[in-house]
Amino acid sequence: MPIFISTRESDDQLRKKVREISGQNFQQCYQCGTCSGSCPMIEHINVFPRRIMALLQLGNRKALEESNTPWVCASCHTCMVRCPRGIDITKVMEALRLIKLRQNIDRIELKKLEPEQIADMPQIAMVSGFRKMTS
Amino acid sequence: MSTTTEDKETKSAAIEAKLIPIYIMGKKYEVPESLTIMKAMEYAGYKYIRGCGCRGGVCGACSTIYRKPNDYKIYTGLACQTVVEPDMYLTQLPFYPAMRATYNFYDLEGKPEEIFELYPELFRCVACNACTKVCPMDVEVMDYIAALKRGDIKAAAQISFDCIQCGLCASRCMGELPQYHIAQLARRINGTYLTPRAEHLKTMVANIQAGRYKEALEGLKASDEDNLKKLYTGREMEPATAGEDWTPKDSTYL
Amino acid sequence: MKIAYYPGCTLKTKAKNLELAALACLDKLRVEYEELPRWNCCGAVFSLADDDLIHMVAPVRDLIRVQERGQDTVLTLCSMCYNTLARANDLMKNDEEKRKTINDFMDEEPDYEGNVRVVHLLDFIRDDYGFDKLKEHITAPLNGMKVAPYYGCTLLRPKEVALDRPDNPIVFHKFLEVIGAEVIDFGSATKCCGAYQVLGAPEATLQVSHEIISDAVNNGAEALALTCPLCDYNMGKRQDQILEKFDDAKELPVYYFTQLLALAMGLESGVAHFELNREIAQKLLKKKNLIKT
Numbered sequence: 189m190p191i192f193i194s195t196r197e198s199d200d201q202l203r204k205k206v207r208e209i210s211g212q213n214f215q216q217c218y219q220c221g222t223c224s225g226s227c228p229m230i231e232h233i234n235v236f237p238r239r240i241m242a243l244l245q246l247g248n249r250k251a252l253e254e255s256n257t258p259w260v261c262a263s264c265h266t267c268m269v270r271c272p273r274g275i276d277i278t279k280v281m282e283a284l285r286l287i288k289l290r291q292n293i294d295r296i297e298l299k300k301l302e303p304e305q306i307a308d309m310p311q312i313a314m315v316s317g318f319r320k321m322t323s
Numbered sequence: 324m325s326t327t328t329e330d331k332e333t334k335s336a337a338i339e340a341k342l343i344p345i346y347i348m349g350k351k352y353e354v355p356e357s358l359t360i361m362k363a364m365e366y367a368g369y370k371y372i373r374g375c376g377c378r379g380g381v382c383g384a385c386s387t388i389y390r391k392p393n394d395y396k397i398y399t400g401l402a403c404q405t406v407v408e409p410d411m412y413l414t415q416l417p418f419y420p421a422m423r424a425t426y427n428f429y430d431l432e433g434k435p436e437e438i439f440e441l442y443p444e445l446f447r448c449v450a451c452n453a454c455t456k457v458c459p460m461d462v463e464v465m466d467y468i469a470a471l472k473r474g475d476i477k478a479a480a481q482i483s484f485d486c487i488q489c490g491l492c493a494s495r496c497m498g499e500l501p502q503y504h505i506a507q508l509a510r511r512i513n514g515t516y517l518t519p520r521a522e523h524l525k526t527m528v529a530n531i532q533a534g535r536y537k538e539a540l541e542g543l544k545a546s547d548e549d550n551l552k553k554l555y556t557g558r559e560m561e562p563a564t565a566g567e568d569w570t571p572k573d574s575t576y577l
Numbered sequence: 578m579k580i581a582y583y584p585g586c587t588l589k590t591k592a593k594n595l596e597l598a599a600l601a602c603l604d605k606l607r608v609e610y611e612e613l614p615r616w617n618c619c620g621a622v623f624s625l626a627d628d629d630l631i632h633m634v635a636p637v638r639d640l641i642r643v644q645e646r647g648q649d650t651v652l653t654l655c656s657m658c659y660n661t662l663a664r665a666n667d668l669m670k671n672d673e674e675k676r677k678t679i680n681d682f683m684d685e686e687p688d689y690e691g692n693v694r695v696v697h698l699l700d701f702i703r704d705d706y707g708f709d710k711l712k713e714h715i716t717a718p719l720n721g722m723k724v725a726p727y728y729g730c731t732l733l734r735p736k737e738v739a740l741d742r743p744d745n746p747i748v749f750h751k752f753l754e755v756i757g758a759e760v761i762d763f764g765s766a767t768k769c770c771g772a773y774q775v776l777g778a779p780e781a782t783l784q785v786s787h788e789i790i791s792d793a794v795n796n797g798a799e800a801l802a803l804t805c806p807l808c809d810y811n812m813g814k815r816q817d818q819i820l821e822k823f824d825d826a827k828e829l830p831v832y833y834f835t836q837l838l839a840l841a842m843g844l845e846s847g848v849a850h851f852e853l854n855r856e857i858a859q860k861l862l863k864k865k866n867l868i869k870t
């Protein structure tokens with residue numbers, strides 16, 4: 189997938205917001221790809237973490253919004269402990285989630301969960317899942 | 324226009340008491356300082372069609388939110404119980420929409436998972452404690468929610484015992500929970516499944532069904548008014564100071 | 578002084594086997610602990626946003642409960658609770674500005690400065706109780722049962738709260754060795770099982786959990802030991818679905834570390850509640866003569 193670079197697409201607001209929420213300077217990313225190589229969910233995300241960082245550097249809101257990556261990220265922190273630039277990528281993912289959630293847009297709907305699943309799951313699954321995916 | 328006793332009381336209080344300013348939905352009124360919020364609002368000309376029930380602090384219909392001058396805190400009270408304060412800003416919040424799950428109680432077995440299924444939003448509580456702080460009955464709402472999250476229905480039922488379903492907790496909830504509806508389900512389960520059945524009640528019901536009191540009741544039914552009055556005033560009563568072992572002299576129906 | 582014990586919600590319902598086994602062991606080891614009389618859900622995940630302090634409030638409240646009782650250490654068994662409480666504690670200790678905001682917000686609570694120590698049973702055994710001392714209580718070692726230690730994420734990451742080195746940890750290996758297991762080292766020991774994505778991306782979670790189990794099996798493990806009820810859900814309870822979905826999937830018994838400890842300490846197997854694990858868990862133990870049939 190090519191990345192289009194254009195000043196029109198570059199959203200400085202988004203960059204600022206992510207920096208504010210995450211406290212991370214993603215401009216420091218030098219695209220080594222260690223994060224992508226560490227991600228357990230790599231087969232299930234459509235934009236690898238390294239590319240998320242690149243898209244952020246470019247301020248490409250559209251591509252970021254289309255990606256499922258923050259929503260499949262399990263906050264396992266593997267990328268974070270391995271990043272040679274010391275960027276807390278999990279915090280960047282959280283910021284991307286929060287930007288949506290704070291607009292009152294939920295990723296999962298509680299009422300659509302199967303009752304059997306709710307009865308079966310440990311409470312920590314719901315507490316953490318709802319925190320990450322509902323506003 | 325007819326004048327009720329209540330109106331008279333309110334008016335006579337007005338004559339003696341000092342007037343203080345309060346703000347109802349932003350508008351200033353001078354009201355007698357000794358009145359409850361409810362009476363003060365009536366004094367000011369409001370008429371309750373909803374938002375008032377028992378006038379005795381138990382029905383939960385009259386929740387009120389107010390603030391005091393130069394104070395960021397939110398205060399709450401039951402309008403029928405809380406006395407007005409000078410310069411308070413108040414509004415009534417007699418109803419707050421909160422989702423109540425639909426269930427057929429007797430289909431439930433009383434397991435925590437059933438509460439989880441009916442109210443998964445339970446797990447959205449962030450322990451902000453806004454609910455406890457706003458509860459006019461001093462119920463530790465956050466704590467009963469915490470108990471339910473860990474499946475402790477009994478504890479939740481006990482902690483929420485004083486809840487009068489006013490709904491103020493739900494109005495402040497970060498996690499958008501209908502706390503009081505969840506607690507009600509917990510108390511229902513606790514009462515039905517987790518509390519030992521009262522044996523003497525069972526015996527009594529069996530006695531009634533077996534017709535043990537039939538004759539006596541028929542006798543009462545057939546009595547005229549005077550006889551009923553006589554029986555009523557002459558009945559044997561348990562003295563206020565009676566100990567555990569007190570029994571009536573006439574034990575025919577025990 | 579008794580140490581405070583924070584169970585967490587799941588241990589009271591879905592992971593009773595994790596808790597009851599642990600408490601029986603602690604009693605036997607004469608560790609003096611006491612469950613906090615009042616506690617709330619810690620939130621299970623730590624807030625990762627700089628401007629989201631409301632989600633820090635829940636774990637901090639629990640730490641205040643410990644402080645209120647004059648205790649200086651709080652013991653956890655669930656890895657997620659451990660992580661959330663430990664990170665919140667770290668924040669309250671080291672971030673002055675946020676500490677103030679959080680303390681000011683909770684105006685109904687006493688202030689908290691991060692002075693409670695949050696431990697997990699694994700590092701408690703290593704650092705406070707001592708592996709050597711534990712060894713003396715191992716009267717029924719696991720006879721070289723081949724067990725793979727699965728650490729998961731939250732005991733090791735991030736570094737500030739890691740029980741051990743985030744890459745190549747050994748504490749769980751050491752624990753299993755002490756209780757008489759043959760430790761099976763495997764590459765996926767610290768890989769994520771998908772965690773709460775069982776809600777958002779259940780298929781992905783199934784797949785990664787399958788990979789972890791396969792890795793353990795391929796390295797010769799007869800069983801997997803873990804510390805987290807969510808990992809246990811994904812790899813233990815949902816193993817039926819894994820077996821159904823993946824042709825190459827092999828069945829692997831999964832145990833909480835505390836259940837294995839109880840066995841090795843010669844406690845009556847009832848305290849470990851193996852009936853709450855998948856059926857194969859008991860079968861293996863019977864085959865190995867570790868529990869009576």
Ligand code: SF4
Nearest residue numbers: 458486487489490492
């Ligand atoms: S618990 Fe909620 S509904 Fe019940 S009395 Fe308190 S605020 Fe009102």
Ligand code: SF4
Nearest residue numbers: 448449451452454496
């Ligand atoms: S207001 Fe809602 S989120 Fe806050 S403690 Fe009460 S139940 Fe939990």
Ligand code: FES
Nearest residue numbers: 376377378382403
């Ligand atoms: S009117 Fe019933 S509680 Fe106030």
